[in-house]
Amino acid sequence: NAGVTQTPKFQVLKTGQSMTLQCAQDMNHNSMYWYRQDPGMGLRLIYYSASEGTTDKGEVPNGYNVSRLNKREFSLRLESAAPSQTSVYFCASSPTDSNQPQHFGDGTRLSIL
Amino acid sequence: EDQVTQSPEALRLQEGESSSLNCSYTVSGLRGLFWYRQDPGKGPEFLFTLYSAGEEKEKERLKATLTKKESFLHITAPKPEDSATYLCAVLASGGSYIPTFGRGTSLIVHP
Numbered sequence: 001n002a003g004v005t006q007t008p009k010f011q012v013l014k015t016g017q018s019m020t021l022q023c024a025q026d027m028n029h030n031s032m033y034w035y036r037q038d039p040g041m042g043l044r045l046i047y048y049s050a051s052e053g054t055t056d057k058g059e060v061p062n063g064y065n066v067s068r069l070n071k072r073e074f075s076l077r078l079e080s081a082a083p084s085q086t087s088v089y090f091c092a093s094s095p096t097d098s099n100q101p102q103h104f105g106d107g108t109r110l111s112i113l
Numbered sequence: 114e115d116q117v118t119q120s121p122e123a124l125r126l127q128e129g130e131s132s133s134l135n136c137s138y139t140v141s142g143l144r145g146l147f148w149y150r151q152d153p154g155k156g157p158e159f160l161f162t163l164y165s166a167g168e169e170k171e172k173e174r175l176k177a178t179l180t181k182k183e184s185f186l187h188i189t190a191p192k193p194e195d196s197a198t199y200l201c202a203v204l205a206s207g208g209s210y211i212p213t214f215g216r217g218t219s220l221i222v223h224p
Contacts (some may be wrong), residue, residue, distance in 0.1 A: 042216035090156050099145045104156035
């Protein structure tokens with residue numbers, strides 16, 4: 001039972017470098033989400049995709065881009081990493097327009113030096 | 114604006130010492146309230162969904178309850194393996210189906 005799979009699990013970048021965080025789910029969910037979690041701040045929504053082909057900004061989208069590659073995959077890209085983007089990033093999925101809970105991956109721990 | 118507040122921020126218990134975690138919320142209408150458990154280095158793991166006031170859900174030593182303004186997660190006779198951060202999230206009526214998360218309660222149970 002894979003659920004939501006995120007890669008990589010850990011990454012260290014230098015300021016200005018770019019990278020893409022990958023997320024895939026096998027639960028046939030239409031909606032997918034990217035959050036960041038920082039100490040004392042809780043989970044903050046970066047971007048979400050209600051269905052394949054659509055993406056929308058969340059609470060903290062600046063400095064990020066996303067791609068909904070297909071129904072299973074949703075990637076998050078940092079074009080020019082900044083130290084303020086050091087965080088733990090979580091991907092989640094859920095059925096669309098549903099009162100059902102989100103299901104989360106185990107996160108990517110990203111450090112920007 | 115939808116708001117979710119969890120208290121306390123941190124809680125230390127002795128093994129066997131029962132207690133409750135609180136999640137208070139302010140929303141125009143409630144579609145559902147979710148409880149998650151998060152272990153260090155892991156993502157949130159879904160525990161319960163509550164949909165209406167008066168509803169209760171149980172799983173092992175955990176019981177979640179819901180009123181019109183708050184939810185409680187009761188932990189009966191906790192064990193060290195119950196140590197984790199517990200997150201509450203509220204799904205409000207109208208608009209998007211994106212939940213609002215509280216900041217969590219960090220629970221440590223000492224043997």
